[in-house]
Amino acid sequence: MAEDEKTLGKVVLTRLLRLNAIMQGVVTGIVAGLGIFIATNWLVLKGGDVVGPHLGLLGHFFIGYKVSFVGSFIGFAYAFVTGFLIGYFIARIYNRIVDVRERQRTIGS
Amino acid sequence: MDQEQTCGRQVIIIGAGPAGLTAAYELAKLDDNPIVIEKGDKVGGIARTEDYKGYYFDMGGHRFFTKVEEVNRKWREVLGDKFLRRPRLSRIYYNRKFFDYPLKPMNALLGLGLRQSILIALSYIRWRLRPYPEEETFEQWVTNRFGRRLFRIFFKAYTEKVWGISCSELKAEWAAQRIKDLSLKTLLLSMIVKPKKTITTLIDQFDYPQRGPGMMWNAFKGEVEKRGGSIRLNSEVVAIHNGGGKYIHSVEVACNGQKEVIHGTDFISSMPVTEFIKKLNPPAPPEVLLAAEKLRYRDFMTVCLIVNQADLFPDNWIYVHDPAVKVGRIQNFKNWSPHMVPDAAKTSLGLEYFCNEGDELWNMADPDLIELGKRELEHIGLASPADIDDGCVFRVPKAYPIYDSEYRDYLAIVKNFVSRVENYQTIGRNGLHRYNNQDHAMVTGMLAVRNLTTGEHHDLWSVNTDKEYHEEITGKSEPEIALEAVKEAFAQAFAKLDRLAFGFSIGATAGLLLFLATLFLVVKGGDVVGPNLQLLQQYFPWYTVTLPGSFLGLGYGFLAGFVAGWGFALLRNLSVFLYIALIQRRAERLLLRNFLEYV
Numbered sequence: 102m103a104e105d106e107k108t109l110g111k112v113v114l115t116r117l118l119r120l121n122a123i124m125q126g127v128v129t130g131i132v133a134g135l136g137i138f139i140a141t142n143w144l145v146l147k148g149g150d151v152v153g154p155h156l157g158l159l160g161h162f163f164i165g166y167k168v169s170f171v172g173s174f175i176g177f178a179y180a181f182v183t184g185f186l187i188g189y190f191i192a193r194i195y196n197r198i199v200d201v202r203e204r205q206r207t208i209g210s
Numbered sequence: 211m212d213q214e215q216t217c218g219r220q221v222i223i224i225g226a227g228p229a230g231l232t233a234a235y236e237l238a239k240l241d242d243n244p245i246v247i248e249k250g251d252k253v254g255g256i257a258r259t260e261d262y263k264g265y266y267f268d269m270g271g272h273r274f275f276t277k278v279e280e281v282n283r284k285w286r287e288v289l290g291d292k293f294l295r296r297p298r299l300s301r302i303y304y305n306r307k308f309f310d311y312p313l314k315p316m317n318a319l320l321g322l323g324l325r326q327s328i329l330i331a332l333s334y335i336r337w338r339l340r341p342y343p344e345e346e347t348f349e350q351w352v353t354n355r356f357g358r359r360l361f362r363i364f365f366k367a368y369t370e371k372v373w374g375i376s377c378s379e380l381k382a383e384w385a386a387q388r389i390k391d392l393s394l395k396t397l398l399l400s401m402i403v404k405p406k407k408t409i410t411t412l413i414d415q416f417d418y419p420q421r422g423p424g425m426m427w428n429a430f431k432g433e434v435e436k437r438g439g440s441i442r443l444n445s446e447v448v449a450i451h452n453g454g455g456k457y458i459h460s461v462e463v464a465c466n467g468q469k470e471v472i473h474g475t476d477f478i479s480s481m482p483v484t485e486f487i488k489k490l491n492p493p494a495p496p497e498v499l500l501a502a503e504k505l506r507y508r509d510f511m512t513v514c515l516i517v518n519q520a521d522l523f524p525d526n527w528i529y530v531h532d533p534a535v536k537v538g539r540i541q542n543f544k545n546w547s548p549h550m551v552p553d554a555a556k557t558s559l560g561l562e563y564f565c566n567e568g569d570e571l572w573n574m575a576d577p578d579l580i581e582l583g584k585r586e587l588e589h590i591g592l593a594s595p596a597d598i599d600d601g602c603v604f605r606v607p608k609a610y611p612i613y614d615s616e617y618r619d620y621l622a623i624v625k626n627f628v629s630r631v632e633n634y635q636t637i638g639r640n641g642l643h644r645y646n647n648q649d650h651a652m653v654t655g656m657l658a659v660r661n662l663t664t665g666e667h668h669d670l671w672s673v674n675t676d677k678e679y680h681e682e683i684t685g686k687s688e689p690e691i692a693l694e695a696v697k698e699a700f701a702q703a704f705a706k707l708d709r710l711a712f713g714f715s716i717g718a719t720a721g722l723l724l725f726l727a728t729l730f731l732v733v734k735g736g737d738v739v740g741p742n743l744q745l746l747q748q749y750f751p752w753y754t755v756t757l758p759g760s761f762l763g764l765g766y767g768f769l770a771g772f773v774a775g776w777g778f779a780l781l782r783n784l785s786v787f788l789y790i791a792l793i794q795r796r797a798e799r800l801l802l803r804n805f806l807e808y809v
Contacts, residue, residue, distance in 0.1 A: 194719070195712055
């Protein structure tokens with residue numbers, strides 16, 4: 102047991118986590134996409150005189166997006182792409198920095 | 211393997227225990243006709259089953275459980291369906307009370323009383339807070355995990371009975387080897403891959419040959435002989451003739467007062483490695499002889515009592531921690547298998563006394579030992595002397611190699627010398643001076659044959675030290691490969707998230723997003739440019755939806771993102787550490803519950 106504990110402990114203490122950029126992108130994209138999709142449809146179902154005036158402001162960035170049932174699908178696509186890019190770049194930047202830091206640590210030791 | 215080599219080879223196997231018999235069986239299957247030389251009058255070595263008036267007595271109690279699939283296959287191949295699946299029940303006798311084993315908190319609390327339980331808890335906390343900095347000895351190892359008071363109650367007396375030396379002399383390495391099965395990683399994996407299946411199986415039930423392990427070893431003997439091998443019982447190797455220390459060419463065997471020299475091309479031996487050294491002719495160098503002399507063993511005796519009672523107690527065995535009696539463990543063989551007893555109205559017990567060959571207990575006459583057994587059985591309250599019909603005593607020398615404070619250095623000298631003998635391989639528990647179970651002993655026999663016949667280079671000394679030994683014998687199966695992948699994923703999942711890198715990446719992305727969003731609105735233009743985005747000003751002073759504002763937004767976005775990412779990574783790492791600590795506590799509790807399995 103001691104040996105395994107040391108091994109796992111060593112991993113936890115010394116090894117740095119690497120992120121899978123594609124997976125990170127897909128997950129962030131799905132979360133963002135679903136978020137917009139649900140939020141839009143929630144407001145559509147809720148109805149009212151003016152439907153979702155604030156969420157509609159996203160139309161400034163997501164051309165063609167409206168707070169409507171059809172808009173929720175457009176919003177999903179936009180948010181998925183944006184979310185994917187955000188997640189992907191976060192992971193890539195993170196991994197690159199971790200590589201550099203580990204290389205420096207190896208040289209230092 | 212070419213035919214010429216097979217025809218010219220004569221393998222001599224010394225010892226017909228699990229390791230030697232397995233090696234013989236493997237060779238016999240290759241039509242190699244090995245000669246097995248066994249000192250005793252039956253096969254099985256220290257895992258043998260003795261027979262007295264039709265009652266069978268398993269020397270030590272051997273459950274058939276293994277994680278090495280190849281060993282399991284061999285058992286089934288040789289013994290077929292003559293296995294019983296037995297429920298397992300064992301308890302601890304301490305301070306005139308019986309405690310459930312594996313330990314159950316409520317049962318232990320009731321048995322020990324509230325005051326003692328509180329003292330145990332306080333002692334546990336004290337040793338968790340200020341443990342021994344080094345874990346060199348068994349005492350330190352256990353105390354650090356369970357506290358000194360619990361060590362004294364449940365570990366010290368029994369362990370010292372078994373080993374005959376103080377727990378402060380016993381190496382911690384022994385405990386670590388014996389309880390490797392309950393590793394933290396295994397426990398973690400068991401939560402996802404096989405939820406506690408293996409551990410539960412080990413605790414609740416086990417396989418057992420109908421008439422004890424001897425039935426298995428006799429079946430092995432039959433298979434070897436059927437295929438042309440020969441097993442010579444009552445034959446003791448008295449000298450091993452070697453030429454220049456590099457090759458063994460023959461062994462001198464004494465049988466019924468006659469001596470005979472048997473020549474061979476290759477030698478596999480499970481005899482105690484210390485005896486091998488001592489029997490070499492010409493003798494081994496003095497420093498090697500001295501090292502062999504210093505390696506120690508623990509011996510034991512089973513005092514077998516036949517009791518005129520159909521049903522004495524439900525346990526397979528009872529651990530006796532009470533220092534008021536000398537007996538260490540009491541086996542109820544009828545509960546191992548009903549076939550171990552010829553008369554269903556009677557019960558056969560085995561009282562195991564751990565001792566050293568030649569000491570007072572070892573030298574006691576058999577009738578005196580039987581009387582001692584009767585008295586102690588009455589003291590514990592399990593049977594009245596009047597109910598005991600008959601008894602006998604069996605002695606098992608060199609049952610356990612002792613891991614004392616010096617053994618490692620001496621073993622290294624012996625190992626170095628033995629490894630230089632090219633046509634000799636040492637196997638089994640005593641051959642390797644390693645506390646291996648019967649399945650591990652069998653693995654050493656199998657690997658020795660592979661080394662010999664296919665030119666593989668397995669290090670037999672590492673069986674049961676390297677986690678991968680069973681992969682050597684079986685090759686990795688698909689589930690094992692999958693398990694390896696899961697292990698790697700686990701290690702990866704528990705690795706640390708680099709705070710700086712994560713903060714920087716979130717910061718850079720957030721800054722860039724705000725920069726682009728601002729710039730996009732500026733380029734788009736209009737009467738009022740980005741009135742809603744400009745609301746960020748409430749948090750980011752001087753931020754505006756303008757070209758200079760986009761650069762300011764880049765900075766602000768980076769800063770906010772960095773802080774958020776850094777904080778997230780910190781909390782994530784902290785929660786992983788806490789989770790691991792929690793799992794470790796659970797593993798240690800499980801370890802305490804099952805610890806005696808491994809003593």
